Amino acid sequence: MRKQGKILIIGIILFAGVMRTPIGMVSPLLSSIQHSLGVPAGLLGSITTIPLLCFAFFSPFVPQLGRKYGNELVMFLAVLILAVGNYFRVFSTAWLLGGTMLIGLSIAVLNVLMPVTIAQKYPQRVGVMTSLYTFSMTLFSALASGQSVVMAQRFGWQKAMQSISLLALIGMVFWLPALKGMHRAKAGKKGGSSVWKARGAWYLSLFMGLQSLLFYTTLTWVPSILVAHGLSQGEASQLFGLMQLASLVPSYVVPILAYRFKRVRGIILTMTVSFLAGIGLLMVPTASFGLTVVIVIVLGAASNIAFSLTMALFSLKTSTPEQTGDISGMAQAVGYVLAAIGPVSFGYLQHITGSWTLPLSILLVVIIVLTFFGLAVDQRETIFDD
Structure with a gap:
């Protein structure tokens, strides 16, 4: 496998690593978030619900974005937005809700386009790469959920949550090789039946x-x-x-x-x-x-x-x-x-x-x-x- 391909595999692993952790890390820290920001109890549930609604309503539009601008570039920008939204959501209740929405929209892009990108980049190894992607997503989520309280006690809950932004930025560095071979749809009428x-x-x-x-x-x-x-x-x-x-x-x-x-x-x-x-x-x-x-x-x-x-x-x-x-x-x-x-x-x-x-x-x-x-x-x- 070429060196660029190996680097991109690390990018896939790290991108998969931020597809659940920004949501899964929140649940164990809810009491700290509420106490620190003064979030009304009625809004706490929305921190989990907002991303799910973003997934539901934004996902159908993601394939068109990928075809127009390139799947790899759209995913790169989505992770950048995720990093920004996640970093700033610790500062106030308004930022918590707004940042959570940005995270939800970003993960919606990754949810839809990651299987597509794997099929394009590794057509002969789709099964193995899909396994690596789902395993990485599950592993990072489990580690974040299990260690979030420990990290919050040592560094503060804000820095614990912001660490996900650092993971996202590192992933973007390893994603750069993908931007050199972007896949865009060819001009013309799209063939085939509507899904x-x-x-x-x-x-x-x-x-x-x-x-x-x-x-x-x-x-x-x-x-x-x-x-x-x-x-x-x-x-x-x-x-x-x-x-x-x-x-x-x-x-x-x-x-x-x-x-x-x-x-x-x-x-x-x-x-x-x-x-x-x-x-x-x-x-x-x-x-x-x-x-x-x-x-x-x-x-x-x-x-x-x-x-x-x-x-x-x-x-x-x-x-x-x-x-x-x-x-x-x-x-x-x-x-x-x-x-x-x-x-x-x-x-x-x-x-x-x-x-x-x-x-x-x-x-x-x-x-x-x-x-x-x-x-x-x-x-x-x-x-x-x-």
Whole structure:
């Protein structure tokens, strides 16, 4: 591999590293942020919701930006905006909200264009590079979530959060080789069918959406459920970190397996069984630490099997990088609408029923529907097949 290609791989790793950390790092620091900036309690939830809404409403427009100005340049500028928004959001409540919006728009660009860029730059190694990308994103997020409180205690929460901007700027340096070989769409009428009219594209978009709903719902509420079962907040926090670490292996292995075998029925059924087991066991009101370790490991693995498979399917079920960009934009628009409403609806159901049983039972139904859409996608060579 040429030297420029090796440098760009580091850029991909570092860009992937800032695709979850600006959001995941916030949750453990919410009390410090509220105390320091005087953020009203009602606005705290928006710090997580704003990026999801940005993903949902901005993602469909990202492929056009990439085609017009070049995917690599658009991603480079997105990371610059992310670095600026993240750096300044620690100074006031207004900057916190504005900076979070800039971060959300920037990550929307990266979410859509990273699979496209990998397909363009590494057409013979898409599976391996997708694995590296999803693994890096998961690893950096887990490390940031787990170490954010320690960093805040040592350096202050502001510097802890601003460290993500430094990571982004370093990533931009290693991304420079990509700007020398930018991909832009050729002038003329775009060929092919509209992705929004393809039944297979809707199946994949709903698969993306339901797995996002499951991921963000469990990410939001599992610690509270564990505390309700009798575990201490410290134990729940440790197990929450374990749940994220459990997702590392699937994040690397799943895309490679998907590209090797092409048909992913086995991966989908493994995901289904893992989700059903994890959610089903979570419904058991036990304070057993050993059983809870099993639950969070299974749930963490299931969530990342679903996510990593979705990222692989964007390229696996399309014929050109342009199609990959279109389905990536569509699926993430649909997906993050569901992701935004999932945790809120789950919490509301728990509030009105006073129990976790009904919300968790609904998630079991969601898992079955998720499986149906996954198998429907797997039956098609591409998402444009009838």
